[in-house]
Amino acid sequence: MNNSDTSAILSTEDHSELMQNIANKTSSQFFHLPPVANKSLEKSRDEHSQNGKIDADGILLEKFERSSQDPALILYTSGTTGKPKGVVHTHGSIIAQVQSLTKAWEYTSADQFLHCLPLHHVHGLFNGLLAPLYAGSTVEFLPKFSVGGIWKRWRESYPTEGSKADDATTVFTGVPTMYARLIQGYRAMDPELQAVSASAARNLRLMMCGSSALPQPVMQEWEAITGHRLLERYGMTEFVMALSNPLKGERKAGTVGKPLPGVQVKILADEEHGNEINEAGELCVKSPSLFKEYWKLPEVTKESFTEEGFFKTGDAVTTDKDGYYIILGRTSADIIKAGGYKLSALEIESVIIEHPAVSECCVLGLPHKEYGEIVGAIIVPEADVKRKRDEESKPALSIEELSTWAKDKLAPYKIPTRLILWDSLPRNAMGKVSKKELKKILASEQ
Structure with missing residues (x-):
């Protein structure tokens, strides 16, 4: 105003x-x-x-x-x-x-x-x-x-x-x-x-x-x-x-x-x-x-x-x-510079969202001393899958499960190496996820 x-x-x-x-x-x-x-x-x-x-x-x-x-x-x-x-x-x-x-x-x-x-x-x-x-x-x-x-x-x-x-x-x-x-x-x-x-x-x-x-x-x-x-x-x-x-x-x-x-x-x-x-x-x-x-x-x-x-x-x-x-994404937020490669976060998201345990996902580059950035994925699990896994005292999805599932769908350097499970993704009034804010949240948690 x-x-x-x-x-x-x-x-x-x-x-x-x-x-x-x-x-x-x-x-x-x-x-x-x-x-x-x-x-x-x-x-x-x-x-x-x-x-x-x-x-x-x-x-x-x-x-x-x-x-x-x-x-x-x-x-x-x-x-x-x-x-x-x-x-x-x-x-x-x-x-x-x-x-x-x-x-x-x-x-x-x-x-x-x-x-x-x-x-x-x-x-x-x-x-x-x-x-x-x-x-x-x-x-x-x-x-x-x-x-x-x-x-x-x-x-x-x-x-x-x-x-x-x-x-x-x-x-x-x-x-x-x-x-x-x-x-x-x-x-x-x-x-x-x-x-x-x-x-x-x-x-x-x-x-x-x-x-x-x-x-x-x-x-x-x-x-x-x-x-x-x-x-x-x-x-x-x-x-x-x-x-x-x-x-x-x-x-x-x-x-x-x-x-x-x-x-x-x-x-x-x-x-x-x-x-x-x-x-x-x-x-x-x-x-x-x-x-x-x-x-x-x-x-x-x-x-x-x-x-x-x-x-x-x-x-x-x-x-x-x-x-x-x-559209490959925002040059400042959706392009991940990992180990000499430039990767589209949106491309990786479009694959991961097809996993049966995934309801929503957000892929972003996370800081790494050796590679510059690594591919990270924040995932909101499907409610039924989460409920069943909770009863078994297991996470809804593990990084090993995701990697095995994705190996035939993504090049090895595109597969996320860090997986974070959340109940929901924070969005603005237009339903958009602010990756800049997510990175701040993850940095403060670390």
Whole structure:
């Protein structure tokens, strides 16, 4: 609040006490928003529609043309690799992005989004709200993420085979942990409810996933249950979305697709020798949706761009034979420098998560005097496996068991040499694990 120089806070009744206290501690004025009754928007919609389609260009562009380079939003980065920075987006960058997403994923006024993501990051704000509203779609909010609530809403949308409610959900976008929990909820249903739920989910037009890497077992099981191959894409607070698997065409597991129209990308090659990651380097992006600056950080802003105006993402990437981009992880957190090799933590995680005893895992480089770093794995065991092993007075998984299992799946130097078992992984509001914080925790424990 203080960093952004906020001068006014608006709050509904539900949060008024909390926000009033914050206003008192800052230089902000507090304004209470009275309740707003639900009213039909059909009249307003009709006034700006042509043959049932929203004339978004007519409504928005004429108003923003004169102020396209003016600041419109300050969004803060998630802070997984450093202190959060205020990212300033302009009216022009917002319009460019929502137009791009609307076209790429074919959002229309016939779509209804079921929204349960936070609005302080670009996934929930742009993909799930601003772009749908630009297209004239309806956005329905859940108060919070609820496994039972989402399955129930889909069953209400498509109550029987071939039937569709007037307010049926057509698009859903979430983070990997949401889909993993939805799968757990599905497994807990009785067979009859499973059949109805899976049938309903198959009727949605589009399901997407982002904000962190999607484990392939989750993707495969979700496709088996619902028939949907989740559309993965890649974005950052600084430019929103830059790469995407196609709406129509092959969606490749483990990739984030190709550049969206109008987006230029290049890879700054890693010139160090002994690089295990073939033709990998830092992804750089130039896009009409690029942010204007980091708030109050002119030097950091300048250092974040190449001379040609490409933004340096800090993410290591490579491409497959078809030009689909593969995210290897943050250059500062997900690239492990072990004994002369550079290893992708995300690649190792994608293998370990397939172990039957593993519910969640986080792979990171841990300091080592001889090798620089060693491969460490923090694992959250599957509840049933942990319960059974506890009864036998054994750990849910041992490093020897993991090594034996992984020897045919990973090169020897990629197999973790340190295993840590935890009940859960600490995550931020977007479901992301901060490896920087994990390393601090492990260092303090040592």
